[in-house]
Amino acid sequence: MAKRIIVDIFIPCFVDQLFPETGMNMVKVLEKIGCEVNYNPNQTCCGQPAFNAGFFDEAREVAIKFLDDFSNETSHYIVAPSASCVGMVRNAYQDIFVKSSNLVKYRTMQKKVYELTEFLTDVMGVTNIEGAALQGRYTYHDSCSALRECGIKAGPRALLDNVQGLELVEMEDNETCCGFGGTFAVKFEAISTAMAEQKVDNALATGADYIISTDSSCLMHLQAYINKQKKPIKTMHIADVLASGW
Incomplete structure (x- = not known):
């Protein structure tokens, strides 16, 4: 057994x-x-x-x-x-x-x-969540904590490669911070907002429909900027993507 x-x-x-x-x-x-x-x-x-x-x-x-x-x-x-x-x-x-x-x-x-x-x-040795499906193009944001603290980079992309209907388009400076940083976004609002602007502009330049990442904190920060500026792109946590379509 x-x-x-x-x-x-x-x-x-x-x-x-x-x-x-x-x-x-x-x-x-x-x-x-x-x-x-x-x-x-x-x-x-x-x-x-x-x-x-x-x-x-x-x-x-x-x-x-x-x-x-x-x-x-x-x-x-x-x-x-x-x-x-x-x-x-x-x-x-x-x-x-x-x-x-x-x-x-x-x-x-x-x-x-x-x-x-x-x-x-x-x-678990899993890179394919059976039935996962989402139509569109996505660009991936490497969060600071995932990349620098946990050494996570290839794994999320491997999982997303097997989501039916998704196409990856890498953005410029995908390893650059989104500007959230917890209290950094409160203490240094102008810098934080400028970093979010740069990240979203790089994502939009790819023609992607989604920005996907492992961290809701980054995505929350980026989505707030997207909503305020009425940009035509959406953030999604990778867990939500892998659970889509089934």
């Missing part, structure tokens, strides 16, 4: 509050490939907002809670539809727990945390 793959999902704050359909579509995709999906309703935040703002003590409290929420089953994978949160847990938590009695517990958990697309391609 094949071993069951059990996945504990982590739903980031902004996905929970603003894009719940993305979380549900991640579950849909995971179950389609045969995973058993668990959700711990006690989960909250990974602590990234506090950590990036310099509130390290507060971030440590949240990180300890995350560790408690996701350390009960050593055999379970932890999967999130956000490279930003995964990057926080994999990398920043090393600084948070470096001199802590929780370090060994964290090291065990650290090895199990994956962003959705890398879990599909690197752990």
